Amino acid sequence: PIVNVTEETGVVECTFAIIKPDAMRKGFAAQIKHRILADGFHILQERQLQLSTDIAQEFYAEHLGKPFFEKLTNFMSSGPVTAMVLSRVNAIKAWRSLMGPTNPVAAAEQFPNSLRALYGDKENTTMNATHGSDARLSAQREIKFFFPKRPIFPAPTHQQSHEYIQA
Numbered sequence: 001p002i003v004n005v006t007e008e009t010g011v012v013e014c015t016f017a018i019i020k021p022d023a024m025r026k027g028f029a030a031q032i033k034h035r036i037l038a039d040g041f042h043i044l045q046e047r048q049l050q051l052s053t054d055i056a057q058e059f060y061a062e063h064l065g066k067p068f069f070e071k072l073t074n075f076m077s078s079g080p081v082t083a084m085v086l087s088r089v090n091a092i093k094a095w096r097s098l099m100g101p102t103n104p105v106a107a108a109e110q111f112p113n114s115l116r117a118l119y120g121d122k123e124n125t126t127m128n129a130t131h132g133s134d135a136r137l138s139a140q141r142e143i144k145f146f147f148p149k150r151p152i153f154p155a156p157t158h159q160q161s162h163e164y165i166q167a
């Protein structure tokens with residue numbers, strides 16, 4: 001469907017989310033999805049899968065060379081994850097804000113009701129329960145990476161002048 005948006009309501013976007021292996025293992029997936037729906041998101045696509053380390057490394061290629069790269073990609077391939085396409089007005093910002101800051105300790109201090117505060121591991125920043133795209137372009141790339149067969153999120157064009165986004 002084509003969704004009409006105005007400046008007041010903001011732009012209906014898609015973003016990409018992962019429930020990470022720690023939260024899956026601890027049985028938090030249902031609570032996390034409940035919070036997602038309560039926050040007005042639609043879950044457009046969802047799949048459970050386990051990543052190989054190769055795939056995790058490809059997904060996190062932008063972090064290659066950082067000190068936490070190996071720990072992160074080993075962790076992300078350590079068990080099943082849930083990958084989702086979420087849509088909502090201002091989905092990218094809204095999902096980042098529902099997740100909270102990267103570090104679960106900071107999340108607990110600043111946003112105690114955020115998902116990373118509630119479900120992340122306070123002893124280990126890597127195990128912070130969820131992933132979320134940080135921008136329109138990364139959302140597109142990540143959605144395509146996990147849901148290659150159904151490109152549901154074409155880039156906004158100039159003709160659309162950011163008023164219409166295909167959801």
Ligand code: UDP
Pocket residue numbers: 068071072101102125126127128130131132134
């Ligand atoms: N991470 C980590 N140590 C750090 C920073 C990040 O283990 O010092 C992990 C953490 O799981 C984080 C992921 O790497 O979610 C990606 O890092 P990024 O800086 O992109 O944070 P995000 O966008 O996920 O909040």
